[in-house]
Amino acid sequence: MRNIIVKISSIIVILCATFLIISNRERVTREEQLPTIKVGVIAPFTGFLASVGEDVRMGILDTNHNGIEYIFEDDACDNTKAISAFKKLVEADHVNIIIGPGCGGPQEVITPLLKNKNVIALVPSAATEELYTRSGNNFYNMQYALEDESEFIAKRMYELGYKRIAIIHYANAFSDVHTKAFKKHFKGEVVVDSFIIKDDTDISVELLKIKKANVDAVFSTDITFFFAQGMNKMKSFGMTTPVFSHYVTEIPAVRSMVEGVTYSFPQDITDKRGAVYGLSKQSAEFLVPLVKECSGDYTCIKKKIDASQEFTNTGTKKRELILKTITNGEPVVIR
Numbered sequence: 001m002r003n004i005i006v007k008i009s010s011i012i013v014i015l016c017a018t019f020l021i022i023s024n025r026e027r028v029t030r031e032e033q034l035p036t037i038k039v040g041v042i043a044p045f046t047g048f049l050a051s052v053g054e055d056v057r058m059g060i061l062d063t064n065h066n067g068i069e070y071i072f073e074d075d076a077c078d079n080t081k082a083i084s085a086f087k088k089l090v091e092a093d094h095v096n097i098i099i100g101p102g103c104g105g106p107q108e109v110i111t112p113l114l115k116n117k118n119v120i121a122l123v124p125s126a127a128t129e130e131l132y133t134r135s136g137n138n139f140y141n142m143q144y145a146l147e148d149e150s151e152f153i154a155k156r157m158y159e160l161g162y163k164r165i166a167i168i169h170y171a172n173a174f175s176d177v178h179t180k181a182f183k184k185h186f187k188g189e190v191v192v193d194s195f196i197i198k199d200d201t202d203i204s205v206e207l208l209k210i211k212k213a214n215v216d217a218v219f220s221t222d223i224t225f226f227f228a229q230g231m232n233k234m235k236s237f238g239m240t241t242p243v244f245s246h247y248v249t250e251i252p253a254v255r256s257m258v259e260g261v262t263y264s265f266p267q268d269i270t271d272k273r274g275a276v277y278g279l280s281k282q283s284a285e286f287l288v289p290l291v292k293e294c295s296g297d298y299t300c301i302k303k304k305i306d307a308s309q310e311f312t313n314t315g316t317k318k319r320e321l322i323l324k325t326i327t328n329g330e331p332v333v334i335r
Contacts, residue, residue, distance in 0.1 A: 036067060036068065036069045037067060037068055037069065037291055037292065037295070037296040038068075038069045038070075038071055038093055038094065038095050038296075039068055039069070039070050039071070039095065039097045039098070039099065039287070039288075039291065040070075040071050040073065040089035040090075040093065040095040040097065040098040040099070040100075041056065041057070041060060041070055041071065041072045041073065041098070041099045041100055042073050042075050042082060042085045042086065042089070042098060042099075042100035042101040042102075042106065042110075043056040043057070043072070043074070043075065043100050043101065043102055044074065044075055044076050044077040044102070044103060045057070045072065045074040045076070046074050046076045047076035047077055047078070048077075048227060049076075049077050049103070049223075049253075050076075051251070051252065051253035052102065052248075052251060052253065052276055053074065055251065055252070055273065055274060055276040055277040055280065056099075056100065056102060056124060056276060056277075056280045057072060057280075058273075058277060058280075059124070059273075059276070059277040059278065059279070059280025059281035059282075059283075059284070060099065060280050060281065060283070060284040062281055063281055063284040063285050063288065064288070065284065065288060067292055068288055068291065068292075071089060071093050071095060073085035073086075073088060073089060075100075075101050075103065075106050077103040077105065077106065078105070078106070079105045079106055079108070079109045081106075082101050082103075082105070082106030082109055082110055083109055083110070083113070085101075086098070086110050086113055087113075090113075090117070090119055095119070096118050096119050096120065096296065096298045097119075097120050097122075097287065097291055097296070097298075097301065098119065098120070098121045098122070099121075099122055099123070099124060099280070099283050099284065099287070100121070100123055100124065101121075101123065102123060102124060102125040102276070103174070104127075104172055104173040104174025104175075104177075105172055105173055105174070107123060107127050107128075107131060107139075107173070108131070108173045110139075111131045111134045111135045111139055112134060112135075114135040114136060114138040114139055115134065115135055115136035115138070116136055117136075117138070118298035118299070119138060119298070120138050120139075120140065120298065120301060120302060120305070121135070121138065121139050121140065122140045122141075122142055122283050122286075122287060123139070123140070123141055123142060123143075123283075124142050124143070124276065124279035124280040124282070124283040125141075125142070125143055125275075125276065125279060126141065126143040126144055126145065126146050126149055126246070126247065127139070127141040127143070127145070127146060127316075128145065128146050128147065128173070128177045129145045129146075129147055129314040129315075129316060131315075132314045132315030132316070133314070135315075137315065138302075139315055140305065140311055140315045140316075140317075141311075141315055141316045141317060142279050142282060142283045142286070142317050143247070143266060143275070143279055143316075143317055143319065144266065144316055144317060144318075144319045144321070145312075145314065145316045146174070146177045146178055146181065147177065147181040148316070148321075149178070149181075149246055149247070149264050149321065150177070150178045150179075150181035150182040150185065150221075150246075151181055151182075151184075151185040152264055152321045153182065153219065153244055153246065153264050154181075154182045154184075154185040154186035154187075155185060155186075155187075156264075156323055157186070157188075157217060157219065157244055158186060158187045158188050161216070162188065162216040162217040162242070163188035163189065163216055164188060164189050164191050164213075164214075164215050164216045165186070165188060165189070165190060165191065165215050165216060165217045165218065165219055166190070166191055166192035166193070166194065166210040166213060166215045166217075166218045166219070166241075167179055167182065167183075167190055167192070167193045167194065167218075167219050167221060168194050168196070168203075168206070168218060168219070168220040168221060168222065168225045168230070169193055169194060169195045169196065169221055169222075170195075170196050170221065170222040170224050170225070171195065171196065171197045171198070172222065174221075174222060175221040175222040178221035178222075178246070179193070179221050182219060182221070188216075191213045191215050192209055192210050192213050192215060194206035194209065194210065196224075201228075202228075203225065203228050203230055203233065204233060204237075207230070207233055207234055207237060207239065208237065210239075210241070211237055211238075211239050211241075215241060216241075216242075217241060217242040217243070217244060218241050218242070218243045218244065219243075219244045219245070220243060220244070220245040220261075221245075221246075223245075223248045223249075223251075223254060225245075226245075226249070226254045226257045226258050226261075227254065227257070229257070230243075230257075231243065231257055231258060231259065231260075231261070232257070242260075242262065243260070243261045243262070244261070244262045244263065245258075245261055245262075245263045246263055246264050247263060247264060247265050247266065247275045248275070248276075249261050249263035249326065250263065250265060250274045250275055250324065250326070250331050251274045251275070251276055252273065252274055255326060255329055255330075255331075256329060258326050259326055259327075259328075259329065260325065260326065260327075261325065261326055262323055262324070262325045262334065263323070263324055263325070264321050264322070264323060264324075265321065265322055265323070265324045265331075266278075266279075266319045266320070266321065266322075267319065267320040267321065267322045268319065268320070269282075272331075286308075286310070287301075290304045290305065322334070
């Protein structure tokens with residue numbers, strides 16, 4: 001009797017396993033038969049921020065993208081190239097969903113092109129709130145508004161006792177928004193506003209002005225400051241002034257240049273590969289199910305994004321911010 005029960009149990013297990021295998025094969029076959037949906041990606045895959053573009057690529061591809069064909073276009077963080085990339089994706093590839101661009105300038109020039117077109121852009125980075133309206137409500141920001149980030153930094157710096165500060169301000173849209181919002185919310189005194197017109201400008205003169213002003217801290221509004229060896233030059237001038245910045249401080253490409261820098265960061269991004277990778281991955285994970293469910297239809301995708309309640313009424317992702325710092329080359333949360 002016992003042997004019979006064992007044999008029956010074995011038969012049941014085999015039948016169940018066979019059923020699961022057949023079901024899985026049928027599911028895979030159905031997925032393979034579905035038409036591939038194109039999704040565009042605009043990011044800097046060349047130039048001094050090429051490593052950022054690779055973080056975008058890897059974050060997106062490290063998700064389940066069955067049935068999705070990603071078309072990657074390089075803007076090198078350049079406005080003209082961004083426009084060309086956008087037009088190629090929309091007019092030649094007939095894409096109506098784009099992840100990116102991530103750089104501030106390209107975001108600004110792409111936004112008007114989205115208006116009155118059936119194209120949605122979801123950027124895996126911070127952006128200004130105004131872009132949502134300017135895009136005809138087709139521009140979504142997967143991180144948070146630059147204005148909110150600078151408000152957070154301004155308030156936290158003041159709370160930490162930094163009353164007299166200097167701003168490193170570059171001539172680009174990203175830096176402009178950060179500077180304006182910071183000044184609006186900082187209760188202390190902005191003693192020095194170092195406006196740097198060109199990315200390749202030697203910042204030594206500006207740093208010496210800041211040193212002479214004897215400020216409590218420095219707020220760098222742009223990653224260019226770190227690529228310009230800003231921290232090393234401060235050290236060579238004997239400056240120990242604390243430096244604050246934003247989330248891009250954590251990207252692997254600059255970690256060796258930003259030891260001791262304090263910065264804002266989205267609380268729910270915990271991957272050690274940084275915010276750009278994490279936000280790109282989250283962008284793909286959020287979009288792909290909607291794109292598949294809607295078979296790539298713009299109107300359907302737009303309605304589902306708006307109904308998701310993931311974004312504010314200015315197209316910005318709802319997120320909490322924290323402060324972190326780079327210690328021994330690794331990000332550490334400031335409690």
